[in-house]
Amino acid sequence: MNSQVEIAAHDAVGPLSWPAQPKVKLGLSGAEPALTETEQAFQDMAHAFARDVMRPVGQKLDRLTPEEIIDPNSIYFTEFRPKYLALDINPVTLSELSPEELGKVLPIIMEEFGWGDGGLSVTIGACQLPPLIALMFGKAHLLERYPVDMIGCWAITEPDHGSDALDPSKQIFHAQGKYGRPNCVAKIEGDKVVINGQKSAWVSNGPIAEVCVLYAAADTGVGADPEKGVVMLVPMNAPGISRGKSIDKLGQRPLPQGEIFFDNVTLPLENILAGPEEFQRAVYAIHCEANGQMGAIWTGAARAAFEIAWQYAHERKQGGVPIYRHQSVAQRLFHMYRKVEASRALVRRVAAFNFTSPLPALQAAMATKITATQTSFEVASDALQMLGGNGNTREYPIEKILRDARASMIEDGCNEILSIKGGYQMMDPDLL
Incomplete structure (x- = not known):
């Protein structure tokens, strides 16, 4: 019998060759197939930046006033941006990638950034939007005027129009509902565009932006039409632009947000990226991109909360044992x-799918x-519960992640509105 056991052990293959107590320690990407050399290089770069810069800077900015954050001498400008x-x-x-x-x-990149700091990740995303939209809409020549190192913002929501600004097709409107008067109108007059009105206090990077991707109702001579707006790049030093105060918020405090006012701001037609007839497609495009990036950012934030709780469970003792021992x-x-x-997957x-398909799926981006x-x-709420009283203190970053995550369910379209619009996007009219 002993010889048979020895032979079985010697000839063991497959699962029989595993350790007696099989266990796998997963890396940053969890149960993900091995990354390619390129993917691994980007992940290593992004993770190091998130660990060494974003997380410590974000925690410091979180304790400053909005005015201190946007001061030219703040660590946002002296450390984070450079x-x-x-x-x-x-x-x-x-x-340059396929x-x-x-x-x-x-x-992968945006998840690592989100792991570092959610609010700073959103400010990065907002900076990327002007050059991204210019490239998406075939206006690469504008990058010479508005290069990638400029601080960008995306202005679409208005005081009277929040998540409904993402629904120019009016899929989610009540039968008796009306969009109402737009708060910001771009009037096309010959070879120029004249902008008047305001965008709401929730413009990410609004207080500090150097260039703005503006989504506004268009007036081609017959009145403003929110279903046929314009998308354009607006230099934030143009005459007639002013800004409101940087708002004081519960979460994502390192992300500056504030109102933008337009008073007869006049720009050439060449600043238009998408005209009235392309407006709904332009909203669809930016929505797919923004929702997809939000999915990656907040997966990273969830991972950060989980990792903190996992580590704490090994260190904290209650009942004479590390709390991980408790069921x-x-x-x-x-x-x-x-x-x-599940979120990462x-x-x-x-x-x-969306980067390789001729037409990205908006409902899928919304789902992410x-x-x-x-x-x-x-996950952040569960992590705070696990840390108990310590979770409520600023000694641990869980309370900050929880505050940041709470805001994420509202920004870039509140989740309730997105789910309704996403449901209608799935509808097949031919079957009704």
């Missing part, structure tokens, strides 16, 4: 882990945004 620009990760350099590569690399803690950590894995699957933001909030 080191981010040194990475040379922007729409122009990323455009669509297949970009669909895999971009969510409820192990169970809670597992459910946090599975949510992060969805984000990367959708990114791969809603799933990831909900996941980040739930």
Whole structure:
């Protein structure tokens, strides 16, 4: 019998060759197939930046007033911005990748950024939008005037129009609903565009932006039409532009946000990226891109919360043992882990599809945004519960991640509105 056992052990293959107590320690990307050399290089670069710059800078900025954050001498400008620009990760350099590569690399990068700091990740995303939209709409020549190192912003929401600004096709409107008067109108007059009105306090990077991607209702001579707006690049030093105060917020405090006012701002027609007839397609395009990036960012934030709780569970003792030994803690950590894995899998699957398809699927991008933001909030809340009283203190970053994640379920379209519009996007009229 002993000789048979020895022979079996000696000849063991497959599962029989595994350790007696099989266990796998997963890396940054969880249960993901091995990354390519390019993907790994981008992940290593982004993770190091998130760890060494974004997380410590974000925690410091979180404790400053809005005025202190946007001061030219703040660490946002003296430390974060220069080191981010040194990475040379922007729409122009990323455009050198194939669509297949970009669909895999971009969510990896943005997840690592989100792991570092959610608010700073959104400010990076807003900076990327002007050059990204210029490239998407075939206006690469504008990059000479508005290069990638300029601070960008995306102005679409208005005081009277929040998430409905993302629905120019009026899919989600009540039968008796009306869009109402736009707060910002771009009037096309011959060879120029004249902008009047305002954008709401939620313009990301609004208080500090140097160039703006403006989505506004268009007036071609018959009145403003929110269904046929314009998309254009607006230099923020143009005469007639002013800004409101940088708002004081619960979460994502390192992200400056504030109103923008336009008083007869006059620009040449060549600043228009998409005219009235292309407006709905332009909203669709930016929505797919923004929701996809939000999915990656907040998957990273959820992962950060999970990792903090996982580490704490090994260190904190209650009842004479590390709390990980308690069944409820192990169970809670597992459910946090599975949510992060599911969110990451969805984000990367959708990114791969949308970057390689002739027409990206908006409902899929919305699904990533809603799933990831909900996941980040739930995981951060569970992590705070696990840390107990310590979770409520600023000694641990969990309370900050929870505040940041709560805001994510509202920005770039609140999750309730996105889910309704996403549901209608799935509808097949031929079957009704």
